[in-house]
Amino acid sequence: DAKTTQPPSMDCAEGRAANLPCNHSTISGNEYVYWYRQIHSQGPQYIIHGLKNNETNEMASLIITEDRKSSTLILPHATLRDTAVYYCIVRVSITGKSTFGDGTTLTVKP
């Protein structure tokens, strides 16, 4: 699975959009980009995934660059409950095997 690079930490004001970047320059054509988050002492929670196109669901939006070498997770209106470690993972869908990097600790401040 391709390696990802994320900033170690970010702050965001409550109610503002949180934009979390991820670099995955060695991604292969059949690898998806997945985002999970982990709130303290809980299991990771699935947020969103995509292959080439931008995606949006009730939690977030995922913007993938045209060359697929990077992506951005957008939480449109961050709340205090969005404070968590966010992991960007690239993997082949069929294996399901996710390798976690260090992630980005997002702190949403009032």
Added chain:
Amino acid sequence: GAVVSQHPSRVICKSGTSVKIECRSLDFQATTMFWYRQFPKQSLMLMATSNEGSKATYEQGVEKDKFLINHASLTLSTLTVTSAHPEDSSFYICSALQTSEGHNEQFFGPGTRLTVL
């Protein structure tokens, strides 16, 4: 999304004893489950892939005789930490793979906090 449960959520045991952790997919069948371990302030580390009806595949550096994995049914995988020692104290997380419409999705359990005294 699909639900994965773990039992127990917390366990404290004495050094030298064995501890079994269960991982269940509650509303779907999972031929493949994964076991992760997470130390404080660190990321999740994949320990092994559990396949229903066959032997688990362990990641490099993980002792298969110490961390016994059994995936006897399509909804249950168990991890047994044998002869546990304080250095085995960690947060153990499982995940189950759900296949739908040709796409595999991974759902995680809430984790089990193991403390070995």
